[in-house]
Amino acid sequence: MNFDEIIDRRGTHSDKWDMMQTKYGISPQDGIAMWVADMDFRPPACVTKAIEGMARHGIYGYYGDDRGYRAAIQWWMAERHGWQIEPEWIFTTHGLVNGTAMCVDTYTEPGDAVVLFTPVYHAFARVINAAGREVRECPLVNHGGRYEMDFAAYDAQMTGNERMLILCSPHNPGGRVWSHAELQGVADFARRHDLILVSDEIHHDLVMPGHRHIPMAHIEGTSDRLVMMTATTKTFNIAGAHLGNVIIADDALRARFATRMAAMGLSPNSFGLSMAEAAYSPEGAAWVDALCAYLDGTRTIFDAGMNAIPGVKSMPLEATYLAWVDFSGTGMEAAEFTRRVEQEARICVNHGPTFGTGGETFLRFNIATPRARVAEAVERLQAAFADLQ
Numbered sequence: 001m002n003f004d005e006i007i008d009r010r011g012t013h014s015d016k017w018d019m020m021q022t023k024y025g026i027s028p029q030d031g032i033a034m035w036v037a038d039m040d041f042r043p044p045a046c047v048t049k050a051i052e053g054m055a056r057h058g059i060y061g062y063y064g065d066d067r068g069y070r071a072a073i074q075w076w077m078a079e080r081h082g083w084q085i086e087p088e089w090i091f092t093t094h095g096l097v098n099g100t101a102m103c104v105d106t107y108t109e110p111g112d113a114v115v116l117f118t119p120v121y122h123a124f125a126r127v128i129n130a131a132g133r134e135v136r137e138c139p140l141v142n143h144g145g146r147y148e149m150d151f152a153a154y155d156a157q158m159t160g161n162e163r164m165l166i167l168c169s170p171h172n173p174g175g176r177v178w179s180h181a182e183l184q185g186v187a188d189f190a191r192r193h194d195l196i197l198v199s200d201e202i203h204h205d206l207v208m209p210g211h212r213h214i215p216m217a218h219i220e221g222t223s224d225r226l227v228m229m230t231a232t233t234k235t236f237n238i239a240g241a242h243l244g245n246v247i248i249a250d251d252a253l254r255a256r257f258a259t260r261m262a263a264m265g266l267s268p269n270s271f272g273l274s275m276a277e278a279a280y281s282p283e284g285a286a287w288v289d290a291l292c293a294y295l296d297g298t299r300t301i302f303d304a305g306m307n308a309i310p311g312v313k314s315m316p317l318e319a320t321y322l323a324w325v326d327f328s329g330t331g332m333e334a335a336e337f338t339r340r341v342e343q344e345a346r347i348c349v350n351h352g353p354t355f356g357t358g359g360e361t362f363l364r365f366n367i368a369t370p371r372a373r374v375a376e377a378v379e380r381l382q383a384a385f386a387d388l389q
């Protein structure tokens with residue numbers, strides 16, 4: 001594994017690199033893509049080998065006998081997260097945005113509200129709104145550059161039509177790894193308001209050294225209302241495979257989900273299953289450890305460079321490769337700091353307001369790219385804000 005290798009992704013139908021011109025008006029020739037949440041790294045060799053094996057065999061028929069695939073998921077959750085699951089608890093959705101949509105569809109009705117702790121991954125609100133449900137934004141508290149929850153305030157916000165809560169754990173954006181006490185707070189809040197608790201833990205493997213992710217399934221009082229969502233895609237950079245694990249221990253909740261999956265005619269593709277089975281292995285685990293160490297080093301470089309710009313503050317990431325940078329101290333309007341980042345530094349980033357309330361003064365930078373490119377981005381950004389020095 002060589003995370004420093006620069007791999008040209010242009011012309012490969014990469015959303016991140018091949019849609020820059022269309023979406024931002026920034027040429028991929030000299031622009032830097034730091035928006036879409038995938039990485040510019042190859043997955044571990046075991047994943048590539050699985051695909052090569054399929055290509056060599058050359059017959060791409062219907063997939064059957066998924067016992068090995070389910071066993072690999074079961075092994076990974078036990079080995080990496082100390083979480084014991086049963087193979088039959090696992091559903092494979094068309095990714096976790098689809099998993100979220102399936103949960104909204106299965107467990108809520110039009111007009112119901114879904115609670116989100118904002119700012120949070122933008123697709124949640126998109127899916128909830130598109131399904132004719134309401135988003136109940138519960139803003140996180142930015143306490144000295146670290147997000148925290150305020151359950152007393154959230155209790156006061158509930159109107160009675162809330163049916164579900166979607167937690168992002170670890171949190172995107174901002175990278176918080178929620179503590180046991182915070183997770184217990186979420187579980188208690190869900191119980192107080194009788195909410196189905198969907199825990200999107202897609203970033204659970206991308207945790208920085210010194211931090212430990214706790215699966216929501218380990219929190220007391222969740223078993224009868226919990227839907228867990230994890231995936232190989234973010235961890236191993238195989239998002240194009242479009243699959244996610246929706247894991248439901250409760251029999252009644254699982255039966256309802258199974259019925260909706262059947263009604264939608266959803267089943268996964270063989271490439272995704274083969275890649276996931278290969279990834280959830282000792283070789284995949286060693287690769288993830290190396291990746292997290294690399295990302296930890298990169299974020300140190302990125303944060304130091306960004307925090308050297310007066311008025312700019314990058315949140316210290318406990319997990320994820322998605323740096324969340326606050327420009328409020330510059331005193332600039334969002335249009336101005338965004339213009340400087342995009343037009344002067346020629347860097348494509350995600351805009352804070354798309355993540356909901358609390359994101360107004362932020363931009364999100366994807367740092368999962370070779371360090372040389374991150375260093376180049378930091379240099380350009382320092383130049384774009386040089387007048388503040």
Ligand SMILES: Cc1ncc(COP(=O)(O)O)c(C=O)c1O
Pocket residue numbers: 037094095096097098121168172200202203231233239242243244
């Ligand atoms: C919290 C969260 N959930 C889901 C996804 C996307 O999931 P998928 O590609 O499986 O639809 C992302 C991607 O960034 C994410 O951050």
